[in-house]
Amino acid sequence: MLDFDHAQTLLANAAGPLDRVEDVALADLAGRVLARDLTATVDIPPADNSAMDGYALRAADWSDAARLPVQQRCYAGDTPEPLKPGHAIRLFTGSLIPEGADVVVMQEDAEEADGHVRISRPPALGQHIRLRGEDTLAGAPLLAAGTVLEAAHVALLASQGMATAPARARLRVGILTTGDELVPPGAARAPEQIYNSNGPMLAALARGMGAEPVHVLHARDTEADLLAAFKTLLADCDLVLSVGGVSVGERDLVKPALATLGGELSLWKVRMKPGKPVALAQIGGKPVVSLPGNPVSAYAVFTLLVTPLVRRMQGRETLFPPVSLLPLRTERTRQDSREEFLRVQRRVADDGSAELVPYGHQGSGVISSLPWSTGLARVPADTPVQDKDRVPYYDLRHWLA
Ligand code: AMP
Numbered sequence: 001m002l003d004f005d006h007a008q009t010l011l012a013n014a015a016g017p018l019d020r021v022e023d024v025a026l027a028d029l030a031g032r033v034l035a036r037d038l039t040a041t042v043d044i045p046p047a048d049n050s051a052m053d054g055y056a057l058r059a060a061d062w063s064d065a066a067r068l069p070v071q072q073r074c075y076a077g078d079t080p081e082p083l084k085p086g087h088a089i090r091l092f093t094g095s096l097i098p099e100g101a102d103v104v105v106m107q108e109d110a111e112e113a114d115g116h117v118r119i120s121r122p123p124a125l126g127q128h129i130r131l132r133g134e135d136t137l138a139g140a141p142l143l144a145a146g147t148v149l150e151a152a153h154v155a156l157l158a159s160q161g162m163a164t165a166p167a168r169a170r171l172r173v174g175i176l177t178t179g180d181e182l183v184p185p186g187a188a189r190a191p192e193q194i195y196n197s198n199g200p201m202l203a204a205l206a207r208g209m210g211a212e213p214v215h216v217l218h219a220r221d222t223e224a225d226l227l228a229a230f231k232t233l234l235a236d237c238d239l240v241l242s243v244g245g246v247s248v249g250e251r252d253l254v255k256p257a258l259a260t261l262g263g264e265l266s267l268w269k270v271r272m273k274p275g276k277p278v279a280l281a282q283i284g285g286k287p288v289v290s291l292p293g294n295p296v297s298a299y300a301v302f303t304l305l306v307t308p309l310v311r312r313m314q315g316r317e318t319l320f321p322p323v324s325l326l327p328l329r330t331e332r333t334r335q336d337s338r339e340e341f342l343r344v345q346r347r348v349a350d351d352g353s354a355e356l357v358p359y360g361h362q363g364s365g366v367i368s369s370l371p372w373s374t375g376l377a378r379v380p381a382d383t384p385v386q387d388k389d390r391v392p393y394y395d396l397r398h399w400l401a
């Protein structure tokens with residue numbers, strides 16, 4: 001048996017980042033991985049401008065009694081005139097600061113009549129002026145390679161005038177489900193059959209990570225069927241995930257099929273619950289990961305063991321999302337010889353503190369526990385955990401992103 005942390009590291013290193021890079025338009029960038037470090041080329045803001053609707057003037061021209069002639073009305077997008085001594089220029093948020101002005105007075109502190117403005121309070125030098133480059137300076141590092149681009153990054157790139165950015169090509173994932181008992185959702189089901197939930201689930205998990213599930217194939221429990229499916233997936237995909245048929249049952253033919261394809265194979269019984277049988281093969285330089293068939297096990301193993309590998313192949317900066325420590329609510333002492341990952345809901349009590357509440361039925365086939373859960377709580381192997389003990393919490397929002 002391989003311990004959980006060791007298995008996680010081994011799998012995370014099963015392949016390197018893909019080198020395919022493409023220029024992607026801003027509108028399609030959210031969720032993509034930046035392929036190169038980017039440097040700012042433009043000062044942001046590019047020129048001093050007003051943070052308020054108001055008046056630009058020289059602080060030295062202010063006195064309580066002064067009525068300054070309004071020289072120009074300068075809207076955002078207009079070019080200001082140089083400010084004449086003893087004058088004011090009317091401007092608006094985003095208007096450029098006229099040459100010679102050193103303050104902006106907000107309109108709430110000004111009274112304009114007959115083309116003159118009176119300012120009620122002495123202005124402080126530089127007030128309400130956004131200085132050129134105070135946000136970003138040209139030449140400064142902008143974004144690091146490996147960043148997963150979200151709306152905030154898109155805004156930053158757009159502010160620099162970039163219409164596209166270099167992104168890693170989407171990781172192509174091939175999915176293979178196995179089992180004679182399975183029928184696809186939407187098809188007629190005989191009493192001895194169940195619907196294939198792992199196929200659509202894994203496709204959605206891959207898509208949720210910004211990968212592209214290129215094929216979702218199904219093979220009956222025969223070596224010929226498995227071989228044909230694996231060949232298709234290996235031809236078209238960067239990473240292949242199979243699910244089911246990887247235990248030690250008579251019809252568990254995934255392992256022999258991978259061996260036939262020349263896979264350099266490692267099968268581990270990972271010391272984790274749910275989970276346990278996980279296989280990794282390298283075939284023609286491509287990783288094939290075989291997950292346990294029970295839907296909850298497949299989901300947990302994907303979350304904890306496969307996503308770091310996916311992130312690595314995507315060229316991402318962070319492979320292991322943060323794990324926090326939170327009190328676990330439990331009616332009995334929990335202890336197991338394997339690491340146990342409970343499906344839990346993170347709840348926030350009235351006093352603002354968070355705690356983890358386990359789903360009532362923790363069986364590895366209980367699919368209803370999955371949409372209910374916000375994360376997985378880790379009960380360490382051979383360690384008794386009592387009510388309110390703090391345990392590692394793997395938040396699905398982070399681990400499945
Ligand atoms: P296996 O590892 O093939 O023995 O499968 C373990 C359990 O998971 C069995 O109860 C299977 O019926 C179930 N199972 C396997 N694959 C799927 C799937 N794609 N969708 C739903 N259940 C599955």
Ligand code: MG
Pocket residue numbers: 178179180244245293
């Ligand atoms: Mg099976």
